Amino acid sequence: MAKDRIDLHLSLPKIEVNGDYDINGNVLLFPIQSHGNFWALFGDVEAIARIQGVEEVRDGIRYMRIARLLIDFSLGRVRFRIMDHLNGNNVIGQAMNQFLNQNAKEIIEEMRPAASASIAKHFKEFLNTAFSKLPMKIWMHDT
Incomplete structure (x- = not known):
């Protein structure tokens, strides 16, 4: 089976979540419980995706299956907003907002490996579904 590789470089001005x-947990010795709404803005996103595919032939037609997908990214801007619905006056939400926004770059850097792996897992499933229905001759030059 032939192996194919696709490298993607993406620039996204803004992603809103x-x-x-x-x-529900503890911070130091203090119990923390909260739930509510979450909003995040990620700006100036630069992402690199490396797709390693394996050719599969079904009924004489060539398809690609993604064997491996690696994703890495960097963020130029980050902004968070938490609205705590459990505790009155949104005190915990305000404290979390302040902490998240003051430490956004460090938090994102700490979470980046897990976020990259999670994004890759979901996109791999999505892309494999698409590639399983789209013969290679439609989107790639046949050699």
Whole structure:
């Protein structure tokens, strides 16, 4: 089976993420419990994806299956907003907002390996679904 490689370099001006969060744990010796809404803005995103594919032939037609997908990224800007719904006056949410935004670069750098692996896992599944239905001759020069 032939191996194919695709390198992608992406520049995205802005990614916005909205969702819900739920935290239940301890910080130092203090119990922390909170849940609510989460918003994040990631600006000036630079990403590199390296796709290693393996050719598969089904009914005489060539397809590609992704064997490995590696993703790395850097962020130019980061902004977070947490809205705590459990505790009155949003005190925990305000404290988390301040902490997250003051330490955003360090937090992202610490989370980057896990985030890269998670993004790669989801995109690998998505791309394999697409590539399994799209013969290589449609999107790649046949050699």
